[in-house]
Amino acid sequence: MIDSDARTAWQLFNLNWLPVAAMGALLALGLPLTGLSLEPVAYAITVVIAAVLVVVAYGHRLAKGELADPKLVFSLGTIGQAILTCAIVGPLSYVAGKLNWPLQDDALLAIDRALGLDPEAIARYVNDHPWLADCLARGYGLIKWPLLGIPVVLTLTARHVRLQVFMLAMSLALAVTIAISAVVPAIGTYYGLQLPAAHFPEINTAVYAGQLRDILALRDGSLHELRLFFLSGIVSFPSFHAASAVLYMWALWPVRGIGGIAAALNLLMIAATPAIGAHYLIDVAGGIAVAAASIWVTTFYVQRLGRTAPVSAAPELSPVWQTSLAE
Numbered sequence: 001m002i003d004s005d006a007r008t009a010w011q012l013f014n015l016n017w018l019p020v021a022a023m024g025a026l027l028a029l030g031l032p033l034t035g036l037s038l039e040p041v042a043y044a045i046t047v048v049i050a051a052v053l054v055v056v057a058y059g060h061r062l063a064k065g066e067l068a069d070p071k072l073v074f075s076l077g078t079i080g081q082a083i084l085t086c087a088i089v090g091p092l093s094y095v096a097g098k099l100n101w102p103l104q105d106d107a108l109l110a111i112d113r114a115l116g117l118d119p120e121a122i123a124r125y126v127n128d129h130p131w132l133a134d135c136l137a138r139g140y141g142l143i144k145w146p147l148l149g150i151p152v153v154l155t156l157t158a159r160h161v162r163l164q165v166f167m168l169a170m171s172l173a174l175a176v177t178i179a180i181s182a183v184v185p186a187i188g189t190y191y192g193l194q195l196p197a198a199h200f201p202e203i204n205t206a207v208y209a210g211q212l213r214d215i216l217a218l219r220d221g222s223l224h225e226l227r228l229f230f231l232s233g234i235v236s237f238p239s240f241h242a243a244s245a246v247l248y249m250w251a252l253w254p255v256r257g258i259g260g261i262a263a264a265l266n267l268l269m270i271a272a273t274p275a276i277g278a279h280y281l282i283d284v285a286g287g288i289a290v291a292a293a294s295i296w297v298t299t300f301y302v303q304r305l306g307r308t309a310p311v312s313a314a315p316e317l318s319p320v321w322q323t324s325l326a327e
Contacts, residue, residue, distance in 0.1 A: 006070040009160035012302065013077060016164060019171035020081065023088045030095035035224060038091060042228040046087045053080030071155045078151040078163055086147065089174045090231045096182035097218045097234050104184050105192035108237055108280040117281045119189040119274060126275040127200040137204040139268035140276040143241055146248045157255055165302055166251040173247060173294040177240050186236035187215050188278030207233065208278035238286030239279045245269045246291035
């Protein structure tokens with residue numbers, strides 16, 4: 001890691017373990033307090049995969065020192081970090097949901113209608129156009145793959161600092177989303193509209209069905225063991241699908257030939273959120289706001305960190321912050 005960009009990214013990569021550790025500690029404390037448990041096999045497999053990737057990244061860095069390949073270190077290390085983060089925040093959202101604050105579906109639906117927006121009209125339009133329902137269903141499923149693809153793309157294009165800023169913003173957005181969802185719990189538009197999912201047969205409502213099942217089971221105490229690979233997205237407000245789409249677009253926007261395609265696909269994911277994810281329109285707006293704020297706060301922090309670096313390190317670090325983040 002001879003160039004200053006890679007050195008700066010290495011510092012941020014190590015810093016990014018702090019929010020991961022904080023959320024992990026909350027999960028470890030929250031599980032016994034709420035009476036929830038994790039199914040051990042799936043969780044152990046996930047943690048081992050993440051740990052192997054991280055160990056290879058750190059091992060290469062320690063073995064090669066300044067000659068370490070930043071592409072290998074940051075692609076493997078950040079993917080491992082992302083996998084571990086997802087393994088923590090999924091169950092953590094269930095711990096937050098277990099607080100059983102009053103459901104806010106009526107309030108969220110009222111906000112949508114006060115803004116002149118009608119979730120039922122949107123769902124009906126999508127249901128009346130099966131090709132659109134299918135397209136949106138595919139778009140909604142795009143949330144997973146960028147977490148693996150972004151580290152590869154940004155490391156191959158030597159945007160190492162941007163990658164680490166993205167991961168820090170992602171962690172911040174996840175933490176804020178879960179915290180808000182704990183005090184503003186909701187199930188989704190079909191629940192708020194008091195309509196069965198089958199009311200819109202052309203719309204794939206599997207996501208909503210899983211959300212409905214798990215939230216109700218959490219609230220009545222019948223759900224005790226969390227199976228990592230079968231967890232549903234139980235967060236309604238703010239929508240993390242919308243937040244992640246903004247984060248993905250920001251991360252990939254400077255990459256020529258990919259940024260525009262990523263923007264189009266993530267806009268599709270945002271468009272799919274109300275009908276496929278059964279999110280209120282205010283959920284989408286909230287998710288976008290959380291992502292934008294997380295990017296701004298993280299970028300501001302990183303730039304300030306660069307400006308306040310020790311004098312001995314300033315010549316090496318200061319030019320990188322502006323160029324890497326502005327690309």
